[in-house]
Amino acid sequence: MCKQKKFSLGFCALLVAGFLAGCAQTNEAPVETRGGFGRTATTVDPATLPGAENAGKPGYYTVKPGDTLIRIGLEHGQSWKDIAQWSQLANPNVIEVGQVVRVVPPGTAPGEGRATPTATAPVQATPLPPAGGTASAPAASSTNTSTGSAPTAPSADVASLGLIWPAAGNIISGFNETTNKGVDIAGKAGDPIVAAAAGKVIYVGEMRGYGQLIIIQHSKDYLTAYAHNQKMLVKEEQTVKKGQHIAQMGSSDTDRVKLHFELRRQGKPIDPVRYLPAR
Known part of the structure; x- marks a missing residue:
């Protein structure tokens, strides 16, 4: 009886050891990262991913951990739908780390046809009291402190947009x-937020760090x-007029009620205050 019991225990131990060994062999799951619109994407050998032959070429972008198609579009001044189409993505909801996507239209070299900045003098802007007419702290300086260099003059095509202030409040940052x-x-x-210029809405949704976000494209260069x-x-896809009410101010994904407003040229953020009228 003892011998039989010892045999059973030994056999069970062998089974458990074999099971664990099998788990160790099959548990080499690929690393998961956020992709597409925030869903997970699997990393594999980059050489086998779509667009691998274009890695490093101008006009293409290699997906990094944490990227989403929306963020890639914002950083390159393009609609996520256009990037998905140009890159022939089978499923735009999922992109993989190491995958290469096209961020300029096919047949267009990066920077081709872009406007050259002119020597127009910068527009001086003063903050407007917030809605309700109550006084508040002075606006924060909008000087680019990252470089310490003199501001670059606005280009003629920025001036042609005729930007207006998107909200009636003081600048706090x-x-x-x-x-x-x-x-x-x-x-x-609940304060009104309006379109700073006429254009086409290319994104309405959530993005980490931005909360509830709207992106409007005004030209091939500016959004x-x-x-x-x-x-x-x-x-999305809606055409809006300058000054059209597009949203209500809130505090999604931030610590206080405010509007975070960006102006981007070819995906590069530029100081919007210099292109807005005095108020």
């Missing part, structure tokens, strides 16, 4: 290329972004 890629405008929950909204009043 100025532009800085490394720490704040736009300006933060104070207000209270504006409106973040931390409480309620969004437009849809």
Whole structure:
């Protein structure tokens, strides 16, 4: 009886050891990272991923951990739908680390046909009291402190947009290329946010760090972004007019009610205050 019991225990031990060994062999799961619109994507050998032959070429971008198609579009001044189409993505909801996507239209060299900045003098802007007419602290400086260099003059095509202020509040955080890629405008929950210029809505949704976000494309070079909204009043592909009510101010994915407003040229953030009228 003892011998039989010892045999059974030994056999069970062997089974358990074999099971664990099998788990060790099959548990080499690929690393998972956020991809597409925030869903997980699997990393594999980059050489086997779509677009691998274009890695490093101008006009293409290699997906990094944490990327989403929306963020890639914002950083390159393009609609996520255009990038998905140009890259012939079978499923735009999922992109993989190491995958290469096209971020300029096919047949177009990077920077081709882009406007050259002119020597127009910078527009001086003063903050408007917030909605309701109550006084608030002075606006923060919008000087680009990341470089310490003199501001670059606005280009003629920026001036042609005729930008207006998207919200009626004081600036509480100025532009800085490394720490704040736009300006933060104070207000209270529900205050109106308007389109700074006429254009086409290319994104309405959520993005980490931006909360409820709207992106409007004004030309092939310029887009504006409106973040931390409480309620969004437009849809993707919708054409909007300058001054049109597009959202209500909120505090989504941030610590206070405010509008984070960005102006980007070819995906590069630039100080919007210098292109807005005095008020």
